[in-house]
Amino acid sequence: MRSISDTIERLARARAQAPGATGQTNKLARLADPARNPGQLAGWYQCPDNPASPPALVVVLHGCTQTAAAYDHGSGWSQLAADYGFAVLFPEQSRQNNANLCFNWFQSDDVTRDSGEVLSIREMIATMIAVHGVDPRRVFVTGLSAGGAMANALLASYPEVFTGGAIIAGLPFGVASTVPEAFDRMRGHGIPSSTTLDTKLRDASRHEGPWPTVSVWHGTTDNTVAGANSRAIIDQWRGVHGADVSASQAQLVDGGHALEIWKDASGRDAIEHYRIVGMGHGTPVDATSGYGRPAAHMLDAGISSTVHIARNWGLTPSFERRETAANPDTAHAASQHKEPARPDGIQEVIESALRAAGLMK
Numbered sequence: 001m002r003s004i005s006d007t008i009e010r011l012a013r014a015r016a017q018a019p020g021a022t023g024q025t026n027k028l029a030r031l032a033d034p035a036r037n038p039g040q041l042a043g044w045y046q047c048p049d050n051p052a053s054p055p056a057l058v059v060v061l062h063g064c065t066q067t068a069a070a071y072d073h074g075s076g077w078s079q080l081a082a083d084y085g086f087a088v089l090f091p092e093q094s095r096q097n098n099a100n101l102c103f104n105w106f107q108s109d110d111v112t113r114d115s116g117e118v119l120s121i122r123e124m125i126a127t128m129i130a131v132h133g134v135d136p137r138r139v140f141v142t143g144l145s146a147g148g149a150m151a152n153a154l155l156a157s158y159p160e161v162f163t164g165g166a167i168i169a170g171l172p173f174g175v176a177s178t179v180p181e182a183f184d185r186m187r188g189h190g191i192p193s194s195t196t197l198d199t200k201l202r203d204a205s206r207h208e209g210p211w212p213t214v215s216v217w218h219g220t221t222d223n224t225v226a227g228a229n230s231r232a233i234i235d236q237w238r239g240v241h242g243a244d245v246s247a248s249q250a251q252l253v254d255g256g257h258a259l260e261i262w263k264d265a266s267g268r269d270a271i272e273h274y275r276i277v278g279m280g281h282g283t284p285v286d287a288t289s290g291y292g293r294p295a296a297h298m299l300d301a302g303i304s305s306t307v308h309i310a311r312n313w314g315l316t317p318s319f320e321r322r323e324t325a326a327n328p329d330t331a332h333a334a335s336q337h338k339e340p341a342r343p344d345g346i347q348e349v350i351e352s353a354l355r356a357a358g359l360m361k
Helices: 004-017 068-075 077-084 116-132 146-157 179-186 194-203 228-241 305-312 328-336 346-356
Strands: 042-046 057-061 087-092 139-144 164-168 213-219 249-253 257-263 269-276 283-285 298-300
Touching: 042 068, 042 077, 042 116, 057 068, 057 077, 057 116, 057 146, 068 077, 068 087, 068 283, 068 298, 077 087, 077 305, 087 116, 116 146, 139 146, 146 164, 164 305, 194 228, 213 228, 213 283, 213 305, 228 257, 228 269, 269 305, 283 305
Parallel strands: 057 087, 057 139, 139 164, 164 213, 213 269, 283 298
Antiparallel strands: 042 087, 249 257, 257 269
C-alpha cells in the first residue's frame, strides 16, 4: 500500500499536469455570488482602476477541461483589458455540474431564458453593472467550444443584454437536449435546417431588435466540432439581421486566413466568419502579439482571436483599413501588416494614427 505522503505527491503532480492547469497565479478577483445562481457557477473578474467613464464588459467562457484562469492565461483577455481599460468577467464551471468542466450548452434547463446557467451568468453581469459600474450598453460575450455554444445560448436568450458575441469552435443554439445529441451535432450530424435554426433563435426571447453582432471562428482541421456548425451558426443569425447569404464580402487576414462578412439591412457589419487555415480544435492565438500564449486548446495560428475580436467591438484602437479579397495582392499585403500589439502610451497611439493617415513618417 502506498504511503499517504506518496499519494499526496502523486495527486499534486496529477493536478499540475491536468488539462487546463497552469503554474501561474490567477490574476482575476472572485466575484461575489449573485442573489440568484441556479446554475451554481463561480465568477471571476477584473475591472480598471478609477475609469474616467463606465467601462465596457467582456464575458469570457472557457472550454471543457479548462478553468477561468487557464483560459485567461491562454487568451490574454485580462491583459488586453488592463491595457485598454475595459472589464472582463469569467464565469467558471464546476465538476459538480459537469465532470469535464463543460458548460451545459445541451441541457435545456441551462440554456432557457431565466433558468439554469444562462441565468447565473446574466445575474453576474447585473452584479458587474450594479457593483462595479460597467456600461450596460457595451456588454459582449465570447467563448470556446462548449463555452462558445454557451455564448451563443446567452446571445439567443438575452439579446437585449449584449452588443456583440464571438463564438469560437462552438455550435448553434438549441440543437441538442441530450448527451448523445450533443455528440452528434459536434460531428456535424443532424444539424437542423436554416429555417428551424432561425425559429429556435426567435423563440428564445421576445426580443425584436436591434440584435447583437456575431463573430464566428473555426479551424479548418477541427476534428472535435465539425465545421458545418460554424455555417449553421451563421444561418441561425442571418434572418434576424436581414443578411443575404449570397452577399458576403471576402478577404484574407494575418497570413492567409479567410474572413467573410455579412451586412445587415442597414449596411452594418453584422456577421463575421473566420476560417483559420490548418488549425484544429481550439482558440487561435498569436504568440508574437503580446496577448495570450499557446497551451492546451490555445493554438498558435499566427492570428490572435482576442485582439481581432476586441478591435471589432471597438475596445481597442484600429488604424487599419480592411481590404477585400477582390484584389488578392492587396489583400495579402494587408494581411502582412499588423497593428502594434500593445501601445505603450498615448503618444504611440497618436503617432500610429498620423502614420496611417500619411501625415508622419
